[in-house]
Amino acid sequence: MAAPPETAVGPVAAKTAAGIRFDHVSVAYGDHTVLDGLDLTVEPGEVMALLGPSGSGKTTALRAVAGFVTPVSGRVLIGGRDVTALPPYKRGIGMVVQSYALFPHLRVADNVAFGPKARKVPRAEIEPRVTEALELTGMAGYARRYPRELSGGQQQRVAIARALAIRPGVLLLDEPLSALDAQLRSGMLAELARLHRELPDVSILYVTHDQVEALTLADRIAVMDRARLRDCGTPRELYRAPRTEFTASFVGNANLLPVTAGPGDATVTFGNRELAVRGTEGVAPGAAATLCVRPHLVGLGEGPNALRGRLAELQWRGATHRLYVEVAGHRVMADERELRTAPAVGDEVTLHFAPEDGVLLPAEAGADG
Amino acid sequence: MASVTQRARLGVPRAPRARTLPRFLWALPPVAALGLVFLHPLVLLVRQSFTPDEGGPATAAYAEVLAAASFQDALVNTVFIAAGATAGCLALGFALALVVAFVPFPGARALGRFIDIFLAFPSFLITLALLFVYGTTGVANGVWTAATGAASGPLDFLHTPWGVLLAEITYFTPFVMRPLLAAFSQVETGQLEAAASLGARPWRIVRTVILPEALPSLAAGGALVLVMCLNEFGIVLFTGAKDVVTLPVLVYTKAILDGDYTGACVVAVVNIALSVALYAGYRALVARTGRKGGAPRARTQQ
Numbered sequence: 001m002a003a004p005p006e007t008a009v010g011p012v013a014a015k016t017a018a019g020i021r022f023d024h025v026s027v028a029y030g031d032h033t034v035l036d037g038l039d040l041t042v043e044p045g046e047v048m049a050l051l052g053p054s055g056s057g058k059t060t061a062l063r064a065v066a067g068f069v070t071p072v073s074g075r076v077l078i079g080g081r082d083v084t085a086l087p088p089y090k091r092g093i094g095m096v097v098q099s100y101a102l103f104p105h106l107r108v109a110d111n112v113a114f115g116p117k118a119r120k121v122p123r124a125e126i127e128p129r130v131t132e133a134l135e136l137t138g139m140a141g142y143a144r145r146y147p148r149e150l151s152g153g154q155q156q157r158v159a160i161a162r163a164l165a166i167r168p169g170v171l172l173l174d175e176p177l178s179a180l181d182a183q184l185r186s187g188m189l190a191e192l193a194r195l196h197r198e199l200p201d202v203s204i205l206y207v208t209h210d211q212v213e214a215l216t217l218a219d220r221i222a223v224m225d226r227a228r229l230r231d232c233g234t235p236r237e238l239y240r241a242p243r244t245e246f247t248a249s250f251v252g253n254a255n256l257l258p259v260t261a262g263p264g265d266a267t268v269t270f271g272n273r274e275l276a277v278r279g280t281e282g283v284a285p286g287a288a289a290t291l292c293v294r295p296h297l298v299g300l301g302e303g304p305n306a307l308r309g310r311l312a313e314l315q316w317r318g319a320t321h322r323l324y325v326e327v328a329g330h331r332v333m334a335d336e337r338e339l340r341t342a343p344a345v346g347d348e349v350t351l352h353f354a355p356e357d358g359v360l361l362p363a364e365a366g367a368d369g
Numbered sequence: 370m371a372s373v374t375q376r377a378r379l380g381v382p383r384a385p386r387a388r389t390l391p392r393f394l395w396a397l398p399p400v401a402a403l404g405l406v407f408l409h410p411l412v413l414l415v416r417q418s419f420t421p422d423e424g425g426p427a428t429a430a431y432a433e434v435l436a437a438a439s440f441q442d443a444l445v446n447t448v449f450i451a452a453g454a455t456a457g458c459l460a461l462g463f464a465l466a467l468v469v470a471f472v473p474f475p476g477a478r479a480l481g482r483f484i485d486i487f488l489a490f491p492s493f494l495i496t497l498a499l500l501f502v503y504g505t506t507g508v509a510n511g512v513w514t515a516a517t518g519a520a521s522g523p524l525d526f527l528h529t530p531w532g533v534l535l536a537e538i539t540y541f542t543p544f545v546m547r548p549l550l551a552a553f554s555q556v557e558t559g560q561l562e563a564a565a566s567l568g569a570r571p572w573r574i575v576r577t578v579i580l581p582e583a584l585p586s587l588a589a590g591g592a593l594v595l596v597m598c599l600n601e602f603g604i605v606l607f608t609g610a611k612d613v614v615t616l617p618v619l620v621y622t623k624a625i626l627d628g629d630y631t632g633a634c635v636v637a638v639v640n641i642a643l644s645v646a647l648y649a650g651y652r653a654l655v656a657r658t659g660r661k662g663g664a665p666r667a668r669t670q671q
Binding site: 066067068087088089090091092093094095097098099100101102103104105114115118119159162163166172 | 557559560562563564565566567568569570573577578581582
């Protein structure tokens with residue numbers, strides 16, 4: 001895709017930055033709670049990713065902001081204003097969904113003009129807005145086309161232009177890249193990152209189940225599971241120092257090993273081995289805990305925290321090899337740069353990891369490491 | 370195993386067969402059936418209309434029938450009732466289908482199912498129902514006379530063109546709703562939500578998103594109702610009785626009651642010409658509206 005020309009970003013950007021606040025928001029269908037007491041603040045101009053598996057409540061949270069579901073309790077505030085009881089057409093938010101939802105009977109320019117017209121923007125102002133929004137998304141050359149004449153990626157950019165044309169303070173993106181193939185998705189991720197740089201005042205709530213999208217785009221990630229917020233932090237925090245097993249396993253790959261805290265400071269016991277870790281804060285000595293180590297931080301060969309075991313499986317993944325090693329009845333994953341002489345399945349191998357890469361988590365009931 | 374059509378689509382050459390029938394023979398049965406049950410009677414009817422019983426020029430019967438006040442009244446009645454009923458069915462059908470499809474209320478699905486059953490009802494059933502309710506001795510007037518002590522009730526319109534119009538709108542509206550409900554079920558919820566989030570109020574969403582996408586179905590339903598109303602006989606006979614005469618009723622009167630077969634054939638020819646002309650005009654109007662409304666429903670491309 002050609003880089004879009006320089007545009008007058010100012011007019012397209014929101015006039016006032018608006019944050020979002022979920023104030024103990026719950027949504028239920030009958031007896032079934034789909035969002036349970038969500039407390040979360042999206043700062044003005046921030047990209048917040050709601051990350052979680054299907055049924056975690058992330059889309060419900062987004063729809064509560066848009067006004068398509070009504071909370072049974074709690075409040076939703078946009079720009080400090082309580083919008084819980086406002087109908088969707090009065091909330092002034094831009095929304096982009098997975099299926100693009102372009103109007104098939106309208107040309108691209110008319111799709112983008114739909115919002116300004118519905119909001120009674122003066123006629124003379126509509127065309128410049130449409131042009132700006134289309135230029136910002138690199139779609140200026142397609143104004144006369146119908147949606148069916150565009151590729152999936154182009155349709156998604158038109159959908160974003162349509163949302164931006166109303167100059168929203170808040171942009172809601174609901175799995176916007178899920179319908180695209182891997183290559184297009186990667187291109188669109190870069191496009192979205194550029195858009196956010198050019199529209200720094202627009203707050204973005206980005207719903208996804210794809211950790212790569214969340215890690216790439218978000219300033220902060222809210223991890224959701226079973227209708228609840230499980231964790232929230234910057235991508236780096238969540239990746240390097242997850243606070244729960246769920247976060248550790250959902251944001252990136254993780255080895256989750258059952259250990260016992262102690263005996264010494266910053267040490268744990270795994271099987272009959274003593275391992276050094278980053279710290280044991282929050283876990284009492286002798287208590288059961290979970291050790292989280294990222295596979296790419298596990299090395300092959302001798303080193304600190306050596307783990308000896310039998311190679312159970314070896315997968316070649318192009319740039320890396322993934323090793324699955326049986327250690328004390330548990331499978332430990334290690335990602336190595338492509339090995340010139342790879343061990344054979346069944347060989348005895350040794351793995352190791354640096355103490356600062358071992359993160360101790362409180363054990364969760366019923367969790368399977 | 371692939372069918373003949375599938376093979377043709379796939380470009381697979383037809384396997385040579387020792388003995389094959391010439392292709393045109395396949396067309397013979399339908400052409401023969403069509404000729405026997407439709408074209409032959411049509412030709413006889415047109416020929417009869419140009420064969421006056423009393424002799425004279427071939428168009429004598431036309432001159433006589435077209436000049437008669439009874440024919441002109443029937444023509445006006447037919448066009449008025451058909452056009453009015455079509456417009457009424459389109460408006461009422463669209464509104465009701467919108468409610469059934471988009472306004473969540475208990476029993477909406479059951480109502481949708483009932484519409485399917487309603488389509489199978491005979492037209493006289495609706496007419497009888499209207500007579501029971503709105504007839505001069507019907508329930509509505511009965512309530513009025515019981516309440517006021519008057520000798521007769523205020524409702525006395527069923528035998529007028531307005532009564533026929535009411536009956537036809539009542540009976541034919543589901544014929545518009547059925548295709549509309551199918552079209553509405555195809556409208557993507559995401560489009561409606563996107564429109565709302567962009568600031569469109571419900572009526573604007575109906576006008577600018579739902580209506581354009583449902584237009585082909587609305588047009589199909591309207592065409593069906595128009596043609597059915599133009600040729601409706603049972604409802605007019607039941608409801609309008611002697612006071613409302615349309616072209617189909619006039620054909621019946623001339624052929625069966627008056628024994629004037631030539632006159633009946635003339636009216637029938639005019640009725641057929643009117644049906645075809647109005648239908649063609651309607652399709653042209655719809656085609657123009659469709660072009661103004663933009664491209665037909667698109668299939669998304671990946």
